[in-house]
Amino acid sequence: MIRVVLADDQALVRSGLRMLIDAADDMEVIGEVGNGADAVAMVRTRQVDVVLMDVRMPVMDGTEATRLISELDVDTKVLVLTTFDLDEYVFAALRNGASGFMLKDALPEDLLGAVRMVAGGAAVVAPTATRRLLDHVAASLPDGSTPCADRLDALTEREKEVLLEVAAGANNTEIGQRLYMAEGTVKTHIGRLLSKLEARDRVGLVLVAHECGLLGR
Structure with a gap:
């Protein structure tokens, strides 16, 4: 309960x-x-x-x-x-x-x-x-800033792909379908993202993705 x-x-x-x-x-x-x-x-x-x-x-x-x-x-x-x-x-x-x-x-x-x-x-x-959450974060950053470039450098390309999907609002099943991976593998990647980016949860991952300008790349 x-x-x-x-x-x-x-x-x-x-x-x-x-x-x-x-x-x-x-x-x-x-x-x-x-x-x-x-x-x-x-x-x-x-x-x-x-x-x-x-x-x-x-x-x-x-x-x-x-x-x-x-x-x-x-x-x-x-x-x-x-x-x-x-x-x-x-x-x-x-x-x-x-x-x-x-x-x-x-x-x-x-x-x-x-x-x-x-x-x-x-x-x-x-x-x-x-969308407004993302715009709010983007507007709060100086032009051209990359406040977490070092953390992004620690991510693999696959982890960046998963992060982009999370930022777009996809759930684990949808991420697995889009990236052709098992749902258990998606969970593993998200766990690594939470650790590497020091995020509390998926909301934290969304904020990091936009603070780092990932969606504009």
């Missing part, structure tokens, strides 16, 4: 999310909080698999709460929920260790699927915002 905490300052939003999650056979809501500080406190005292985290909350926003949770010695994942699509808050939350984000108007089945993916260690980025 996936244990979920809801962190949102709007009670109506929490109520809707609770109804959706509790109706699923494989997950349950074990707590609700209205600010980031209480979310961190709950993760410290309860066994939480996933926090559905709003980014704009009083007392402590979801960005700072995500950072503090990521620094705890726990296996809790953070999935950001936002009304505002990709903005500075969401980008900062991803930087601080969130495993991904979804829009609050996502289809119920998509949101439940995202919770399952994050709980299983995968990363999720709202499909409609992937």
Whole structure:
């Protein structure tokens, strides 16, 4: 059973999310909080698999709460929920260790699927915002900069191909089909990429790929 905490300052939003999650056979809501500080406190005292985290909350926003949770010695994942699509808050939350984000108007089945993916260690980025995520990273870099050239030099050509597919949003099955390799081999390459690029998860790989200008090559 996936244990979920809801962190949102709007009670109506929490109520809707609770109804959706509790109706699923494989997950349950074990707590609700209205600010980031209480979310961190709950993760410290309860066994939480996933926090559905709003980014704009009083007392402590979801960005700072995500950072503090990521620094705890726990296996809790953070999935950001936002009304505002990709903005500075969401980008900062991803930087601080969130495993991904979804829009609050996502289809119920998509949101439940995202919770399952994050709980299983995968990363999720709202499909409609992937391109804007990449543009945001690119715009933040000086022209012609290659901030991680040394790390890219450590990758094999095959690993770079896998990294490009991950950055494009492909899952392991799709990567295997496109690059003609077994899914187990794809997992091995992704594991090596995470280690070599010092990335937390697939979201981290996406950010690295674009910071390094791979897609423009």
